[in-house]
Amino acid sequence: MKEPIKTILHTVDHRPWSIPNHSWFWYQEWNDAIFLHYQVDGKRLRELVPRHLELDQFDGEHWVSVVAFTMDKVHPRFTFPIEFLSTFHEVNLRTYVTRDGKPGVYFLSIEAEKILPTLFARLASGLPYKHSPISRTNKTYSVHGKRCEIGIDFLTKDKIDSPTPKELWLTERYSLYRGKNPDETAMDVHHKPWELFQVEFMKLNLRYAAYDGLGNFGNPNVCHYSPGVQVLAWL
Template sequence: MKEIKDILKNISHRTWGLPNRKWSYYQQWNDALFLHWKVEESELQKFTPSNLPIDKFQGESWVSIVAFSMEKIRPRNLPSISWISNFAEINVRTYLTKDNKPGVYFLNIEAQKNISTFIAKKLSGLPYEKAEMTRGEKDNLKHFSSYNKKKNFRFESKFRLGKELTEKSELDIVGNLSNLVIRNDEKFNEIFSMATVMGKQGRPTEIDFSKELVLAVILPETDFETSVMPVSVQKGENGKITLIYQKVVGQKQSYVSKPSFIVVLENEDILDIEFVEL
């Protein structure tokens, strides 16, 4: 298992830096099953705060069920205790944004053990509830079931594992982009490729990621004439950068495009980045 200090060094996948504070909890999610459903935005908004916009994927609102085995959860500086730290869990979630940052919003969380449910709810403030849960495997068929007596919620699933995926699909790379902070060549080339942004005499723009980072705004595909452009970059206190940009939508066109732009900044003491659309 990787040391926590090594895990915290691996931040190339993050769209902004780590919080400027020490970590609070360690936990492992193992044997996780992710299930996703499209829902009507108007229906979903009945269960979410009105001041937090829904984070859409491909123009749709989504609700997910995630069923997994929670293992080795513990607070900082304390060991895990198997009869408390290891339990089955299911959460029902959707996806919202705050200050243009996407995040998970838990609609309901169920845990297998009474004591684990009590402690998790007290320490995290999340809506944990006790449920009867079983999971196992027979003849390569996995099953996961849960019954919440309090709300009469029942979940039953049976599934088989498919072929192991070793490479990201186009959906993983492109379909889930919006506002990004890119900190290395690998991520930049994965999204744009070197030919997308050209420098002088047709040569690829040179970006030194040891000293620089890229802010990218990528809009969903559209068949309307759409332009998106940076307005200003502001540096505030405590190393916070705010990128303000503007989108202009024109007439319908006969083809689709994915409007985008990038801004290259010196990577000096930048701890937080905010994207703001006018």
């Protein structure tokens, strides 16, 4: 069930800092999300992340995550979604960074299903969007792109009623960094906490050619499924 915007804006106890004091600009939904989390080598990761961003760590460990989901109902405030632009499948490879003590995510790559939304998202956000053929059903995900090959077939299992500190550290992130400008500030986002479920994989084939040696993408250390979140984003 979709929540009213007012309810989302007033659900803030889980956030590590206050939401921005000016109006949000974007509405979007991140639905049917698969999270694959990998512990990786910090030295190799440092080569891939701009130096003005500090690598975030959990108990001294460095992590990257592959997140596959459907982006839905994307539109600016006071407008409405347009189906062929506002809904598309996406897969991103992200890592965890901080700047001036504010934790967030940095995207190593983002694959998107449709050409026009890919171009628009890259121009509007400055994030590394690239078009790739993506197909999915409720429980499968397939990507055949220049940067990655992914095949996922999974079952949703029990709900995780009490996520561990590591699971929360990996999923509850409320700022994005583009990494292009040493003077950049974070792009803030807000949503209610992720509802997480355990998953069982019937098939998991995953390869990022550009990131060989970063980690074993065939064997995630932690994984989750979530039905999704409604997201508000600020410029």
